[in-house]
Structure formats: C-alpha cells, structure tokens
C-alpha cells in the first residue's frame with residue numbers, strides 16, 4: 001500500500017540522510033506477520049553509518065515519530081518493523097480493492113517499455129504435444145502480467161517452420177504423393193510421415209535426399225516451396241484451434257522462415273567483422289574462450305542453421321520493437337543454444353544482447369516417461385485437454401447434476417486444471433503431471449481455486465441484497481481475517497515479483513494461500529449472521545477476495561465459471 005510506505009519514508013527521511021526513493025527501495029513486507037507489515041532492514045545502512053545494524057534499528061525506533069496509522073514501531077535485531085493499525089489497514093486495502101475492482105493490482109510502472117516475448121513457438125508439421133503446454137502458458141501468463149504492469153507486451157509465435165526436417169518430410173511425402181495429394185493433409189498425417197522417415201533413416205541415401213530437398217527449399221524451388229506452404233498452412237489451422245481453447249493469442253506468427261535472407265546477411269557481416277571463420281567448409285563462431293562449443297552458422301552446402309536464424313530474428317526484433325526486454329520462453333534443453341546466440345550478438349557489437357533473457361523451464365512428463373516425437377510417442381495436447389474436460393464433466397455430473405451449461409463449465413474446469421497443474425510449479429522444475437491431483441477440487445489445483453471463487457460468489461448471492469458500500473472494518477479481527485487483509489494488500493507486489501522473476505508460479509502460490517486462508521476462515525465463521533455490522537464488514541471482505549482470485553486466475557490464463 002503506497003500510502004503506508006509514503007508515510008514510513010516521510011518519517012524516516014527526517015532521521016536518515018538518504019533520498020526518499022532509496023529508502024523506499026529498502027523497505028520490505030515481511031511474510032511473517034509477527035515482524036510487522038513493513039520492515040526496514042538496517043544492514044545496508046551499517047556501512048555508511050558505521051554502526052552495527054541492531055544499534056541502528058534501535059536508534060531509529062527510539063527517535064522515529066510514532067502514532068497512527070501505526071500502532072507499533074519496534075526494533076528487532078537488525079530490522080525496524082512497522083505495524084499498521086488493523087482498522088486502518090483493512091480500510092485502506094479493502095477500499096482500494098473495491099474501488100479499483102478488476103483493475104486492482106495494475107500499475108503503469110512499465111509505461112513506454114516494450115517486452116517482446118517469444119513463446120509456444122512449436123515446430124510445424126507436428127501436432128502440439130503436451131510438453132507445449134509449458135512454454136505456451138508460461139508465456140501467456142507473462143504476457144498478461146507485464147500488460148497489467150503497464151508494459152507493452154508483444155507476443156511472438158516464432159514457428160519452427162524451416163530446417164532440414166522439412167527436407168525429410170518432403171522425401172516421405174513424395175513417396176506417397178499419389179495417395180496424399182488428393183485432399184488436405186492433416187498434421188497427424190504429417191507426423192506419420194516424419195516418423196516413417198526416422199524409422200528408415202538408417203539408410204544414408206534418404207538423408208542425402210532430405211538435405212537435397214531442404215537445399216531446394218532454401219533456393220526457392222517452386223515444388224519445394226509449395227509443399228512447404230501446404231505443411232505450414234495445415235499446421236497453423238490446427239494450432240489455432242488449440243490456442244483458442246487455451247485463450248492464448250499472439251501478435252505475430254513470423255517464424256524461422258521469415259529470416260532466411262537476413263541470415264545470409266548475418267553470415268556476410270560476421271565474416272567481414274572477423275567474428276565468423278571458415279572451418280571445414282562451414283562457417284562457425286569460435287566460442288572456446290567463453291567455454292562453449294563453436295556456434296555453427298552455415299553448413300557446407302550453404303544452408304543456414306537454427307542459430308543463424310535466431311540471430312537474424314533478434315536483430316529484426318530490436319529494430320522493429322525497440323524492446324526493453326526480449327524474453328525467450330523456451331525449455332532448458334536449449335540453454336546452450338541461447339547462451340551461444342546471446343554471446344554472438346554481443347560479439348557483433350549489439351549491447352542490447354544484455355536485454356535478451358532465456359526464460360527457461362523444465363520438462364513435463366506423465367507417468368510413463370517423457371515423450372519424443374521422433375519415436376512417435378507423442379501425447380497430443382488436444383487429447384489431454386479432451387480427457388481433462390471429460391473427467392471434469394463426470395465430476396460435475398456427480399456433484400452438481402442440475403447445473404446449467406455443464407459443457408461450458410466442464411471446458412473451463414478441465415482446461416483450467418491442465419493449465420494450473422503446470423503453472424503452479426516453479427518453471428525451472430521438471431514436473432510430473434498427475435490426473436488425480438490436477439482435477440481434485442480440494443487440492444492445490446485450478447478447480448479448487450475456481451470452486452473457491454464460485455463459493456465466494458455464492459455467499460454474495462445468498463445475501464441477496466445490494467452490497468453495503470461502507471462498513472466498520474475494524475470489526476475484522478479474527479486471525480484469518482487479518483491474514484486475508486494483509487494478503488489482499490500484497491497482491492500488487494506479488495504481481496511485480498512474478499514479472500521480475502519471470503515466474504507466474506508466484507501468482508499461483510499466492511492464490512492458493514489466499515483461497516486456503518479463506519477456506520479455513522469459512523470453516524470457523526459465518527459471513528452472514530444476525531450481527532448486521534459484522535455481516536457488512538465480512539461481505540466487503542468476501543467481495544474483495546472474489547475480485548482478487550478472479551483477477552489472479554485471469555493473469556494465469558484461467559477462466560472462472562459463475563457456478564460449478
């Protein structure tokens with residue numbers, strides 16, 4: 001709450017010879033409420049003041065101006081802790097939430113700054129697999145999070161639509177052309193072709209043929225280009241269907257194929273600058289002094305590589321969007337690739353290479369191991385969503401058989417379960433997706449949060465009248481009520497933290513905390529009672545909670561039904 005920190009800074013300014021903004025950046029909101037609502041750690045002051053932190057904290061505590069809105073200001077070890085009077089805290093927090101409604105937590109901190117994000121970015125000619133859920137939804141959540149902080153997010157779906165694999169596909173396709181060319185080819189058929197190729201590719205001849213086809217494609221051969229266009233178009237159609245279900249959008253679908261010419265230009269410039277050198281007929285950038293293997297830019301036959309296209313694409317993005325940050329939301333297997341790309345960008349003099357970040361994430365598996373397209377063992381994302389929706393539908397049929405629009409709700413709950421089951425984990429963790437836990441209405445799940453929201457809405461409906469506009473909020477003195485208010489007040493900071501760490505799971509854990517505390521509260525207390533004043537205060541709390549949980553779920557890309 002800006003108001004309280006402003007007041008703290010004002011009082012501290014009189015005692016410290018420091019700029020207000022520096023004081024403010026030192027302030028923390030302790031997670032342990034016995035440490036107060038705000039805390040000033042004195043460790044950083046020790047050097048300039050040449051005193052031990054506990055002594056500094058004590059002297060500040062002795063001399064600082066006391067009184068409202070603080071009920072207590074005390075020194076504990078090296079910290080100066082501020083306790084906001086509960087009534088004042090509840091008043092400020094709830095008024096803000098209720099006044100700002102669905103905009104609560106938003107700010108204009110990022111005004112004028114573009115954050116470009118490359119996420120999802122699947123390879124075409126294969127269906128989206130379950131592993132794509134991670135990059136797609138982490139990217140989507142970061143997009144929403146940066147947006148509410150006032151940044152200008154730009155979502156790029158950098159399709160993997162170029163590379164030797166298309167030569168391979170063409171080889172298999174050509175062999176079955178008569179049967180395949182009649183109608184549209186589906187992405188699943190393309191996947192079969194791909195698997196077929198790899199089942200036989202022990203034969204070197206096939207590899208040579210595939211390379212030849214890819215070379216034709218890079219040289220603009222009309223047949224190769226038209227096949228490639230067909231593959232791309234069909235793939236996009238299928239991707240779109242899944243993105244629609246997930247509520248994910250992009251501002252651009254320019255993929256690797258958009259950077260072929262520029263890649264040649266990159267190679268030429270790097271050669272001229274002496275950054276790239278020839279090695280056995282190929283062009284490489286030697287990165288030995290940075291403890292990395294060489295970055296390959298051009299093969300012997302003159303075709304470009306993944307890294308070359310990424311370098312060209314990064315330059316284009318800088319030119320086009322003048323980004324403040326460029327985020328690559330891509331699995332950790334590509335760590336080395338991005339280290340190489342960023343280093344090469346730096347070597348050709350792009351100081352903005354520092355603004356590029358690999359937002360990496362771990363692997364997703366189901367029980368039964370990881371899935372590799374090459375071996376044909378791919379678990380399609382769409383099938384997983386269908387299955388989740390089907391299970392959600394069964395649960396709804398059982399719990400709430402008379403519910404209207406069951407299909408719509410089942411879609412929200414099933415899809416929400418899959419999204420949350422992934423996004424609640426810190427992104428760098430390898431995770432195992434488990435059906436039972438993901439769909440559980442009581443566990444740490446999407447449906448649990450959706451259900452909490454529905455319950456909060458149910459309480460307001462049950463009250464039946466227009467919500468009171470004011471109430472005596474100092475009546476909210478139960479332990480859980482105090483925690484709920486502190487948590488509500490912390491929402492804006494949690495959004496900022498999630499953006500700083502590129503970590504949507506921070507919002508997810510926060511929501512679980514909030515819903516968990518509410519549910520404990522609700523087991524012990526009634527919201528609507530004979531005590532009109534207390535009822536009014538609690539109703540406002542319930543309304544604020546509902547607003548924040550909905551908003552948090554929305555940031556994660558999860559929809560919330562009215563009833564379920």
Ligand code: ARG
Nearest residue numbers: 118121122123158160310330
């Ligand atoms: N298409 C790649 C893959 O599926 C991911 C692309 C990530 N983005 C990038 N700029 N390299 O592995």
